[in-house]
Amino acid sequence: MLGSSLDTPNGPDEQDEASIDPRWLGIGLNACERALNEFAYLTVGHPLWPALRRLGIRDDRASGRFLDALQIADVNPSGPGRFDFAAETGLKRSTFAAVVFPVFDDQGETIDVAAWDLDSGALALWRGAACMLGEENICAPRIEHDGLTVHPDALAWLRAGRTGVIILDPARARWRLAEERLVVDDLAFGRRLRDALRLPPPQVFVMANDARRAA
Structure with a gap:
């Protein structure tokens, strides 16, 4: 259309690129987002995924926030209500696969990472900030x-x-x-x-x- 160049002066392709959250490209990540990006992997396709479905957890939420989906990571308990990523500590003893997801504050900023053990139901935080x-x-x-x-x-x-x-x-x-x-x-x-x-x-x-x- 004749008016397209006036409505979108940079063109649709360039406009779409400009609207991409730079964190998807690994830019501007805070510590929690970086940990999820490096140590966690998507739940779908993991052996724990069928267990989540049987529990009625489908992860249908589509908020558009960065790394908002449920993921899986190998973790180690590090104290009451706390955990570490096994890939970071290098520990193999007491390592187990947990469901991990970001924890947001009231403004939607990522302030922590939570890990949930399906077997025990225990919930732990990485930083203890929330x-x-x-x-x-x-x-x-x-x-x-x-x-x-x-x-x-x-x-x-x-x-x-x-x-x-x-x-x-x-x-x-x-x-x-x-x-x-x-x-x-x-x-x-x-x-x-x-x-x-x-x-x-x-x-x-x-x-x-x-x-x-x-x-």
Whole structure:
């Protein structure tokens, strides 16, 4: 069309190239994105993929974020709730294949990597930077209801397509969720969640002079 050159002055091919996230080319990766790019590989085709399908995990989410798909990596436990990539440590003992995926903050920036063991259901973080999984969903539009769904474990969260959140560190997460309307599927879990996220009362100090005057 005559107007095409005016609407897209650089041409469609050049425009498409300009819109590509440079991280797909290995440019501008942060440490977490670089680790996923180097040590993980796509879930589809891996022997764990049929097991994920049987659990009802299909990884249908298509957010368009870099490295957002579920992947597989060989990992080593490195402490309570933490892991290392086996390809980085070189350790073979206690190595197992885990489902790994990026952890985002509320702005959608990658701040950590999570690893989930299908056999035990254990969930671990690479850097320990996140207090919850799914923090990017706090500000996302909610279609089913106006509350934020809190899942009890990784399996439930992954089955739900990684919508809602999982609380990893209640002491830190309680401040982030203080003004949110939280939704759960189980009454007992809801009570435990309420207690875990209860804000501590403020500390109140009495000035020495006022204390003597009151006496």
